[in-house]
Amino acid sequence: MPLRLSTRDPGFEAGFATLLAAKREVQEDVNAAVATVLADVRAHGDTAVIGYTRRWDRQDLTPETLRITAAEIDAAVARCDAGTLAALHEAAARIEAFHRRQQPEALSFTDAQGVRLGARWTPVGAVGIYVPGGTAAYPSSVLMNAMPARVAGVPRIAMVVPTPDGVLNPLVLAAARAAGVTEIYRIGGAQAVAALAYGTDTIAPVDKIVGPGNAYVAAAKRQVFGTVGIDMIAGPSEILVVADGANDPAWIAADLLSQAEHDESSQAILLTDDAAFADAVAAAVEAHLATLPRARIAAASWQAHGAIVVLRDLAEAPALVDRLAPEHLELAVADPDALAARVRNAGAIFLGRHTPEAIGDYVAGPNHVLPTARSARFSSGLNVLDFMKRTTLVGCDACSLAAIGPAAVTLARAEGLEAHALSVAIRLGRAAE
Amino acid sequence: MPLRLSTRDPGFEAGFATLLAAKREVQEDVNAAVATVLADVRAHGDTAVIGYTRRWDRQDLTPETLRITAAEIDAAVARCDAGTLAALHEAAARIEAFHRRQQPEALSFTDAQGVRLGARWTPVGAVGIYVPGGTAAYPSSVLMNAMPARVAGVPRIAMVVPTPDGVLNPLVLAAARAAGVTEIYRIGGAQAVAALAYGTDTIAPVDKIVGPGNAYVAAAKRQVFGTVGIDMIAGPSEILVVADGANDPAWIAADLLSQAEHDESSQAILLTDDAAFADAVAAAVEAHLATLPRARIAAASWQAHGAIVVLRDLAEAPALVDRLAPEHLELAVADPDALAARVRNAGAIFLGRHTPEAIGDYVAGPNHVLPTARSARFSSGLNVLDFMKRTTLVGCDACSLAAIGPAAVTLARAEGLEAHALSVAIRLGRAAE
Structure with a gap:
C-alpha cells in the first residue's frame, strides 16, 4: 500500500517530513570506472570509443561507420508507421511553436550619465544530445532535448545514441531529423560523453551536453562539466495530483500511474480533500494495474513511493505543494487557475480535469525535461535559454567615464585594488592624484 | 616574460593551442575533509558550526551570537568613510537599475487548438550568499551577488561571512545593507555552506547558495548541489584586451594589470595588430609594476599566464576571442561595435578606449560575476534569472484535448507507455479502443 497521510492526524508533520526526505534513487558510485573511460577517450580518441563500443554494445565500428548516414536515416524513417510519424511531426511543430516564444530579447540603452549599456544573447556554438538506447529510447525525448537548441539557433547539434547489438528505434532517428539534429553517432555510455566533450578525429567537440542517461552517463556528464556545459542530472519522474472529489x-488513477510506470523509483502522490475519493482512486489504481503492460514497474513505484494525503481543505494544498516542489503538478479542481496562482514551486502545472500530465510529455508544447527531486525550488525546465548565453556590454566615452569613474576609483581603493583604480584614474587624468 | 605569439609565425597554432589548454588553477582535493564537515553540521547543527568556527576562526560564538545584529551593522556603517559609502550607494543604485531591466515577462496565450499555454517566473524562496572574509572581503562582490536576488524578489537573503579573529570589513556590512540582505551570520568555510544548505536551529535552510570562496567552500557547494542550487564555481579572473596601435x-597596461593583480592564477592577454605597440605595452606594464602595491601578485600572474599576441590584422581577432571565450573582453579599437558584433563568446564586452574593464567591476551596472575558464562558450554572468525559476502551464478543456490528445496517445503507445496513453485516452472516451 502507498503511504497514507491526513493533515488531521497528529503524526502528519512527521510523516510528511519523512516523505520529503526519502531518497528514491540508489546512487551507484561509478566515478572511478567513468574517469578511466574519459581519460582513455581523451588520449586515444576514436580508437578508444570504438573499443568500448565493441565491448559494451557488441558492435564493430570503424571511424567511417561511427556516424549514421543520411541514407540510413532515410531508410529508418521509411520503416516508421505513417500514423506515428504524423503524430511525431505534430508534436515537433507544437514544441517548436512554444519554444519560439522563449526567444530572449537583446537589451540596449544609454543611461542618464551617457553610459551605453546592454546585453545580447548568442546561441551556443555546438551542442551534444545524449539519447539512451534500448527500451528507454524515446523519440519524444529527442524532440524535447534537440528542439530548444534548434530554436536557439545552435548551428551544430550532434546526437549520440548507442545501438547495442545493432538495435535502434527508427522513430528516434525520425525524431532527430524532425528536430534538426545535424549529425548522429551510434555510440553511447561514458565513451560517447567523452567523445562529445573532448572530440576525436571523427567527432568534433561540442560546448554543451544535454540529455538523460544511466549512472555512467550521469557520472560522465558531471566529470566533463567545466570542459563543457551540462544540463541538470534528471532524477526519477514525479507527479503530484491535487484533486477534489468531483x-x-x-x-486520476491513470494520471498517477502514467508517472509510476516510468521507473520503480518514480513517485506519484495524490492530495485530495475527500477521503472517500482517495479510497476510490486507490481502488482504481489497482484496477488499472490489472491490465497495464508495465504493471510490475508501476505497482512497485506506487507501493514504495506513492502517497495519498487527505486534506481538511484544498487551501492546505499550496504550502504542501511548495515543500514537495514537484516536477509535474496536476490541478484537477474546479478553479485550477486560482490554486495555481498560490503555488510557487513546480516544474510544470497542468490545469483542470481535462489536462492529464501525459499531454505535456508529448504534444502540449512546453518542455518535458523538468526539475526533479525538489529542485523546482531553484531551477526550471529545459528551454531555449539553456542553449544561449548572454554577453553584457558597457561603453563609456570620456564624458560618461568622468561621470561614473570616480566612484569606481574610490571603491577599488577601498578594496585595496590599486591597478583597478589606476585603469580608471589614468583615463580621468588623475593617475597621479 | 609573458608568452609572445604572432599569427605570422608558423608555430602560432601550436602556441595558441597550448595557451588555450593551460590549466592555471591547482585543484586541491579537499572533498573528504569537506564531506566530514557537511555530515557533522547536518547531524549536530549549531553545535558543529560553532565548534568549527572556534577551531578555524578563533571565535567563541553561541547560537545567540551567530547572527550579526542590526545594531552591529549600524555601528559598522557608522565607521565607514562617508565618501566610500557614497560611492557604494552610487554603485548599488546603478547595479539595481541595470538588473531591473532583466526582469522576465510571463507568457500566456491560447493557441489555435484552444490549448491554454504559458510560463511564469517566481523568485527562489531563500538564497544564501557566501562572502569570503579577510583580505578578499570585497563589498562590490556583496552588491553583485545579492542585488540580483533582491531584484528577483527573493524574500529571504541570508549572508554568511567569516570573521577570523573577529576581523570584519565594515564596508561588507554596509554593502549587505545596501543590497537588501535580510540576515547575516559571522561564519564561513564548509560549515557555513552546510548550515545554509541543511539549516540549523538558528539558521533556516535556503534553496540556493551563491558567492565565491576558497577550495573548501567550492567543494562544499559542489557537494550540497542537488539539496540546494548553486551558482557556477568561479575560476581565476581573466581579461582579454584587443587594442590597436592608437x-x-x-x-592598456593598467587594464591588463587590473586583472593580473587579483591572483597569481589570473590571466591577462593582449591582442594587437601593432608589434611596436605590443612592446610599448609590455614596457608600460613593467613601469606600472614599479609602483603598484600588489605588484608581486600582478607580476607573477603576468609572467606565468600573461600573453601578447600580435595579429596580421584585427580581422583575425574574433576567431581567437571566441576560442579563448574570455570572462572580460575589452575592445580598444576605432570601431568597437563592429568588432563586438563579430564575437560570439565573452562574458562581458567593454567598448572603446574609454571603457576600462574595472568600471564594470564596480559601477557600470551589469554583473561582475562572469563565466571564467572558457565557460563563456556555454554560460552567462550572474543575473536576475539565476534567482528565479520558470513554471510552464498547460490547460486543456474537453475540446482542445480532443484536438491534440490523439497524437499523444499514438506517441505514448509507440514508446510502450500504456499508462501515459490511458490517461489521455480515458478522457477522450477511447480507453477501450
Whole structure:
C-alpha cells in the first residue's frame, strides 16, 4: 500500500517530513570506472570509443561507420508507421511553436550619465544530445532535448545514441531529423560523453551536453562539466495530483500511474480533500494495474513511493505543494487557475480535469525535461535559454567615464585594488592624484 | 616574460593551442575533509558550526551570537568613510537599475487548438550568499551577488561571512545593507555552506547558495548541489584586451594589470595588430609594476599566464576571442561595435578606449560575476534569472484535448507507455479502443 497521510492526524508533520526526505534513487558510485573511460577517450580518441563500443554494445565500428548516414536515416524513417510519424511531426511543430516564444530579447540603452549599456544573447556554438538506447529510447525525448537548441539557433547539434547489438528505434532517428539534429553517432555510455566533450578525429567537440542517461552517463556528464556545459542530472519522474472529489477516480488513477510506470523509483502522490475519493482512486489504481503492460514497474513505484494525503481543505494544498516542489503538478479542481496562482514551486502545472500530465510529455508544447527531486525550488525546465548565453556590454566615452569613474576609483581603493583604480584614474587624468 | 605569439609565425597554432589548454588553477582535493564537515553540521547543527568556527576562526560564538545584529551593522556603517559609502550607494543604485531591466515577462496565450499555454517566473524562496572574509572581503562582490536576488524578489537573503579573529570589513556590512540582505551570520568555510544548505536551529535552510570562496567552500557547494542550487564555481579572473596601435600603452597596461593583480592564477592577454605597440605595452606594464602595491601578485600572474599576441590584422581577432571565450573582453579599437558584433563568446564586452574593464567591476551596472575558464562558450554572468525559476502551464478543456490528445496517445503507445496513453485516452472516451 502507498503511504497514507491526513493533515488531521497528529503524526502528519512527521510523516510528511519523512516523505520529503526519502531518497528514491540508489546512487551507484561509478566515478572511478567513468574517469578511466574519459581519460582513455581523451588520449586515444576514436580508437578508444570504438573499443568500448565493441565491448559494451557488441558492435564493430570503424571511424567511417561511427556516424549514421543520411541514407540510413532515410531508410529508418521509411520503416516508421505513417500514423506515428504524423503524430511525431505534430508534436515537433507544437514544441517548436512554444519554444519560439522563449526567444530572449537583446537589451540596449544609454543611461542618464551617457553610459551605453546592454546585453545580447548568442546561441551556443555546438551542442551534444545524449539519447539512451534500448527500451528507454524515446523519440519524444529527442524532440524535447534537440528542439530548444534548434530554436536557439545552435548551428551544430550532434546526437549520440548507442545501438547495442545493432538495435535502434527508427522513430528516434525520425525524431532527430524532425528536430534538426545535424549529425548522429551510434555510440553511447561514458565513451560517447567523452567523445562529445573532448572530440576525436571523427567527432568534433561540442560546448554543451544535454540529455538523460544511466549512472555512467550521469557520472560522465558531471566529470566533463567545466570542459563543457551540462544540463541538470534528471532524477526519477514525479507527479503530484491535487484533486477534489468531483473527479472521475479512474482518470486520476491513470494520471498517477502514467508517472509510476516510468521507473520503480518514480513517485506519484495524490492530495485530495475527500477521503472517500482517495479510497476510490486507490481502488482504481489497482484496477488499472490489472491490465497495464508495465504493471510490475508501476505497482512497485506506487507501493514504495506513492502517497495519498487527505486534506481538511484544498487551501492546505499550496504550502504542501511548495515543500514537495514537484516536477509535474496536476490541478484537477474546479478553479485550477486560482490554486495555481498560490503555488510557487513546480516544474510544470497542468490545469483542470481535462489536462492529464501525459499531454505535456508529448504534444502540449512546453518542455518535458523538468526539475526533479525538489529542485523546482531553484531551477526550471529545459528551454531555449539553456542553449544561449548572454554577453553584457558597457561603453563609456570620456564624458560618461568622468561621470561614473570616480566612484569606481574610490571603491577599488577601498578594496585595496590599486591597478583597478589606476585603469580608471589614468583615463580621468588623475593617475597621479 | 609573458608568452609572445604572432599569427605570422608558423608555430602560432601550436602556441595558441597550448595557451588555450593551460590549466592555471591547482585543484586541491579537499572533498573528504569537506564531506566530514557537511555530515557533522547536518547531524549536530549549531553545535558543529560553532565548534568549527572556534577551531578555524578563533571565535567563541553561541547560537545567540551567530547572527550579526542590526545594531552591529549600524555601528559598522557608522565607521565607514562617508565618501566610500557614497560611492557604494552610487554603485548599488546603478547595479539595481541595470538588473531591473532583466526582469522576465510571463507568457500566456491560447493557441489555435484552444490549448491554454504559458510560463511564469517566481523568485527562489531563500538564497544564501557566501562572502569570503579577510583580505578578499570585497563589498562590490556583496552588491553583485545579492542585488540580483533582491531584484528577483527573493524574500529571504541570508549572508554568511567569516570573521577570523573577529576581523570584519565594515564596508561588507554596509554593502549587505545596501543590497537588501535580510540576515547575516559571522561564519564561513564548509560549515557555513552546510548550515545554509541543511539549516540549523538558528539558521533556516535556503534553496540556493551563491558567492565565491576558497577550495573548501567550492567543494562544499559542489557537494550540497542537488539539496540546494548553486551558482557556477568561479575560476581565476581573466581579461582579454584587443587594442590597436592608437591607444595609450599606459592605459592598456593598467587594464591588463587590473586583472593580473587579483591572483597569481589570473590571466591577462593582449591582442594587437601593432608589434611596436605590443612592446610599448609590455614596457608600460613593467613601469606600472614599479609602483603598484600588489605588484608581486600582478607580476607573477603576468609572467606565468600573461600573453601578447600580435595579429596580421584585427580581422583575425574574433576567431581567437571566441576560442579563448574570455570572462572580460575589452575592445580598444576605432570601431568597437563592429568588432563586438563579430564575437560570439565573452562574458562581458567593454567598448572603446574609454571603457576600462574595472568600471564594470564596480559601477557600470551589469554583473561582475562572469563565466571564467572558457565557460563563456556555454554560460552567462550572474543575473536576475539565476534567482528565479520558470513554471510552464498547460490547460486543456474537453475540446482542445480532443484536438491534440490523439497524437499523444499514438506517441505514448509507440514508446510502450500504456499508462501515459490511458490517461489521455480515458478522457477522450477511447480507453477501450
